Amino acid sequence: MVLDELKLRVTARSLAADGVVLIELQPADGEILPGFKPGAHIEVQLPDGLRRHYSLCGDPDARDRYRIAVALAEPSRGGSAYMHQSLNVGDVIVTSTPRNNFPLVEDSQRYQFIAGGIGITPILPMLRWCEANNRSWRLLYLLRGRARAAFLDDLAPFAGRVQTHFDDEAGGVFDIGAALNDVARDAHIYCCGPGPLMEAVEQAAADRDSAYVHFEWFTPKDQSALANTPFTVILARSRREVAIPADRSILETLQASGMKLPFSCREGLCATCETAVLAGTPDHRDQILTPEEKQVSQSMMICVSRAKSPSITLDL
Ligand code: FES
Structure with a gap:
């Protein structure tokens, strides 16, 4: 163990x-x-x-x-x-043991939660925390149909703050853009759900400070249109250089060379393979790091992210 x-x-x-x-x-x-x-x-x-x-x-x-x-x-x-x-x-x-890539910012007074389907699961403990700590919150719970809605009984006591939407009853998907217009700019938005919902929220919240908008992705974005080019990884601690071909990730290439590295999802969703960057410019393709973290580029997810520069130096 x-x-x-x-x-x-x-x-x-x-x-x-x-x-x-x-x-x-x-x-x-x-x-x-x-x-x-x-x-x-x-x-x-x-x-x-x-x-x-x-x-x-x-x-x-x-x-x-x-x-x-x-x-x-x-x-x-x-x-x-x-x-x-x-x-x-x-x-x-x-x-x-528990890991957290979707932590609640605790020093806010206002929260807007958006859950699509099973995306309600990380949100439930957040609602309980808000209740216990007297925070103002609202939840949009969006589903294809009522029969697929888990935890409605748990949410029943908060009916005034929970808005449900069932596509089959409403005759279409929820207008997330219109709903976010009514959300205060100082509210922290937490969203978890299927890819199309997450992308709709990303788009609708694009003009907000990204520090106030938080996502927990459980499916990878389609990145098949992105071009891959070869580059070199310099391993600072091992003092080695490894060529990364266009059709393989850094993780795959280093594993094939015999290195034992931590990984899990291989999809840029879990942060298990996060590796410190010492030099070079990453081409971030994960759904974990915030826009600010991607800008600073102190680390990268080597299962999906690549390099924009001809070489990149990692703390490996
Ligand atoms: S293995 Fe999950 S983000 Fe890389």
């Missing part, structure tokens, strides 16, 4: 909505679990080597159990199908 790994037993599972399974996990050894902050997730190791990330949607103060909710993807790449069809009460799985 690696230091930041946990062995968790499935102690309950139930259907939270059509195609959404709610899973409760407790420590297999009876120990107290590491705490987490709203927005955190765990990485679940699946039997065939797949790793998937699921937001923690339970109470951060409950140190004896975690809750995750998994939507069955259509089509599933393996992770959600396993969680729905093969994982049973009593099974033990290996996960990471």
Whole structure:
């Protein structure tokens, strides 16, 4: 067992909505679990080597159990199908300790949350935190249909601050641009959901200070139109130079050369492969770093990002 790994037993599972399974996990050894902050997730190791990330949607103060909710993807790449069809009460799985790429800025007075479908999961602990800390908040919860809406009972007490939208009942998708016009400029916007929703919010919030707009992506953007060119990676600590071909990532190339490097999603979504940049200009293609972080370029995700300069020096 690696230091930041946990062995968790499935102690309950139930259907939270059509195609959404709610899973409760407790420590297999009876120990107290590491705490987490709203927005955190765990990485679940699946039997065939797949790793998937699921937001923690339970109470951060409950140190004896975690809750995750998994939507069955259509089509599933393996992770959600396993969680729905093969994982049973009593099974033990290996996960990471909680990680957080979507932390809540706690010194704001106003929050606008936007959840699309299963994107509600990281938002739920944020709502509880806002309630406990007397913050002003509103939630837009956008779904294709009512039957797929998980956690409506949990949200019922906050009816005045929760606006739901069901595409099938409304006859179309929600007008996110119009809705954001009414959101105060000093409100922090947190958005999690399918790619088209995230891109619509990105566009609608493009004129806002990006420090106030936060995203948790769980699918990669289509980057197939981006051109790849070869470049050289200089490994400062290993004192080596490695040529990165146009058709391979830095991560793949370094792994093929025998290096053992941390990675998980390989899609620029999880930050596991984040590597410090010492010189050169990265071509950032991840969905983790903020625009400001990409500007400063102190680090990059080597599973997807490349170099704009002929060479780039990494702290490896
Ligand atoms: S492995 Fe997930 S961001 Fe690179």
